[in-house]
Amino acid sequence: MLFDIKGKNAIITGASRGLGLGVAEGFAEAGANLILISRNMPQEILTKLRGYGVKVEAYSFDLSEPEKIPALIEQVLSEWGRIDILVNNAGAQRRNNSVDFTDEDWDFVLDVNAKSVFVLCREVGRHMIQNGYGKIINFASLLSYQGGFRVPAYAASKGAVMQFTKSLSNEWAKLGVNVNCIAPGYFDTEMNVALVNDPARNEQITMRIPAGRWGHPEDVVGTAVYLASHASDYVHGVTLPVDGGWMGR
Numbered sequence: 136m137l138f139d140i141k142g143k144n145a146i147i148t149g150a151s152r153g154l155g156l157g158v159a160e161g162f163a164e165a166g167a168n169l170i171l172i173s174r175n176m177p178q179e180i181l182t183k184l185r186g187y188g189v190k191v192e193a194y195s196f197d198l199s200e201p202e203k204i205p206a207l208i209e210q211v212l213s214e215w216g217r218i219d220i221l222v223n224n225a226g227a228q229r230r231n232n233s234v235d236f237t238d239e240d241w242d243f244v245l246d247v248n249a250k251s252v253f254v255l256c257r258e259v260g261r262h263m264i265q266n267g268y269g270k271i272i273n274f275a276s277l278l279s280y281q282g283g284f285r286v287p288a289y290a291a292s293k294g295a296v297m298q299f300t301k302s303l304s305n306e307w308a309k310l311g312v313n314v315n316c317i318a319p320g321y322f323d324t325e326m327n328v329a330l331v332n333d334p335a336r337n338e339q340i341t342m343r344i345p346a347g348r349w350g351h352p353e354d355v356v357g358t359a360v361y362l363a364s365h366a367s368d369y370v371h372g373v374t375l376p377v378d379g380g381w382m383g384r
Contacts, residue, residue: 137366141166144218145363146211146259148172148198148251149225151180153324154274157352158222158359163187165360167220170211172196198225198251199243208258217266220363221259223252223273223296228326230285241288248292253299260303260312267311270363273300275316275374277381297374304372313371315362320378322350345380 145162149155150171159169160183168190171181176193184191192214196207212218227247229240252273263269276293283290297316304314321340323331330336331349341349355377361367362375376382 138360138364139165140220140360140363143167143220143363144170144215145220145222146170146172146218146255147222147224148255151176153326154319154322154352154355155222155224156180157354157356158224159184160187161353161356161360162220162363163189163191167363168215170194170215170218172198172207173225198247199227201246201251201254204251204254205258208255208262212262218259218262219269221255221263221269221271222359222363223255223271225251226274226289226292226326228286228289230329232285233287236287244288245292245295248289249295249299252296256299256303256314260307260314263312264307264310269312270367271303271312271314272359272362273314273316275300275318277318277320277376277378279316279318279374280382300374301372308371313362313367315367315370315372316374317355317358317362318374318376318378318382319355320344320350320376320381322352322354324352343381343384344378345384348379350377350379 145167147155147159150159151173163184164187171193174197181191181193227244229244256271273296275297278290279293279297300314300316358377
């Protein structure tokens, strides 16, 4: 029963597509109730997830406005009573040469990828500390370790997520709250459409991945269930790459 998350209430951001949707479906299949935070959530996705026999509700929210998060979490708690798991998956990307990267794009990416993640951790973490239990999973990136190309804001934001995850874990480990990261490698999702559709870059990246392929959303589900369950109770402040072996080369 170490990996059992049945009956747990899980917030997942960015669950309308990509890795967030993969985690949402994996959690629903494992019996967790879902609190989905996204700008738009297609009804057909909600119907599919409810087909697993769990409670599922969607909250329309723009994470580029992190100052509104406390009110959102207050609403969620008033309606659900308890949050056991928080998965901060939602992310934004802007690509441009660094000399042409605008202040507006920098602020937008940092607000969505870093500030909103911290504020969600803070607001939900306060509730989890009061309960003496909680699992927080932040989505970092290979660019938490590496610089990437033409994505200075994204690299900065994902470096920040990895570092403040460590900081929160130092404070909250003894209080029953686990805070850890997943660092996905190159996944074939909407965020990476530009890379997938660039034959030269696609080939360069694929050749660099020991597994010989890009990841799919289902590849991250097992890691997420592990970090959301009692199996990870003594795991704190870790950033776990799910990257087909990229970091091992």
